[in-house]
Each structure stands twice: as structure tokens, then as C-alpha cells.
Amino acid sequence: MNEARGLWRAKRIDNGEWVHGVPLQHCDGDWQLISGKVGAMAIQTIVADTLGECTGLRDKSGKLIFEGDVVQTKHGRLCKIVWRSNSSVNCWDMVPLECKRRSPDEWDLWDSKNLLVVGNMYDDPELLKGADNENK
Numbered sequence: 001m002n003e004a005r006g007l008w009r010a011k012r013i014d015n016g017e018w019v020h021g022v023p024l025q026h027c028d029g030d031w032q033l034i035s036g037k038v039g040a041m042a043i044q045t046i047v048a049d050t051l052g053e054c055t056g057l058r059d060k061s062g063k064l065i066f067e068g069d070v071v072q073t074k075h076g077r078l079c080k081i082v083w084r085s086n087s088s089v090n091c092w093d094m095v096p097l098e099c100k101r102r103s104p105d106e107w108d109l110w111d112s113k114n115l116l117v118v119g120n121m122y123d124d125p126e127l128l129k130g131a132d133n134e135n136k
Contacts, residue, residue, distance in 0.1 A: 007054040008033060009066050010046035011122065019044045023051055050122050055081060055092050059115045066120070070097070070127045074114040080121060080128070097128060 009020045010033055021035030021044070031048040034041055052067035059065055069081045071094065079094035092110075119127050 004054040004056045004058075004064055007064070008051060009054070010048070010051040013045045013047050016047075019046065053083065057110065057115075058112050059117045060113050061116060063117050065115065065117060067092075068121045069117050070119045070121060070124065071115045072118045078118070078127060 006022060007020055008023050009018055010023070010031070011017065012019055019033050019035060019042075021033035021042075023046075024032050024034055026032070031046050031051060033044050033046050033051075035044070036042050050068070052069075055065045055067070057065045059071065065071065065081060067081055067083055071079055071081060073079060073094075078097045080097055082093050082095055084091050084093045118124075121128055
């Protein structure tokens with residue numbers, strides 16, 4: 001989990017490929033991701049709308065879970081991973097895509113053996129179909 005701390009991902013603006021690294025916003029508003037180590041760093045200009053932070057968790061297959069991912073729960077429910085930030089709470093959350101009602105098993109879902117990344121909202125927008133406007 002430590003290697004994922006502070007890790008972000010986004011799509012490159014030039015070819016649409018996913019890149020991982022640390023985000024940097026320039027004074028002109030453009031975003032870039034910096035990856036690699038000193039002496040071998042890569043700087044990629046990215047599509048800002050696709051920027052998402054890693055939750056630090058892996059799904060049951062070992063894949064890192066990022067903001068914007070769509071996961072399938074142990075009961076087959078599809079949920080979008082979001083960051084909640086308001087005056088009372090700042091935390092990762094799973095928004096059910098097929099209904100507003102929370103999952104009956106929501107408290108143990110954050111155990112990696114209960115989740116499987118099935119796509120993300122950028123590459124697989126069809127997974128969001130049926131979701132209400134609040135969840136998009």
C-alpha cells in the first residue's frame with residue numbers, strides 16, 4: 001500500500017494513454033504528471049478531467065483502485081469510487097450506480113477481497129448508464 005501513497009493517474013493529452021505519477025498544475029492552468037526517479041523523470045501533459053488519486057487499496061486481483069474506477073462488489077453491485085469532501089467529512093466513498101440506496105454490505109466492502117475493478121468512468125462510460133445525475 002505504501003507504493004500507492006500519493007500516486008495519481010490521468011490520460012495523456014497527446015495519445016490518450018494512462019500515466020501514473022504526481023500532478024503539477026502550471027500557472028496557465030495546464031496539468032502534467034511527473035513520474036520516475038531523479039535523473040530519469042518523465043513529464044506528461046494530461047487531460048485534467050481524467051486526473052484521479054489512488055485510494056491506496058487493491059482489488060481482489062491485486063489491481064490498484066483509483067478515483068473514477070468502477071468496482072463490482074461481492075454482491076454484484078456496481079459502484080463508482082469518489083472522494084467526498086465537505087465540512088463534516090473527507091473520505092473515499094463508493095456510489096452505487098444502479099440506485100441511490102446504499103449497499104447492505106457497505107461497511108465490509110472496503111476489504112479488497114470484496115471488490116473487483118471492472119473499468120473506469122472515462123474508458124467505460126457505458127458502465128455509468130442507468131446511474132442518476134447525482135452519481136455521474
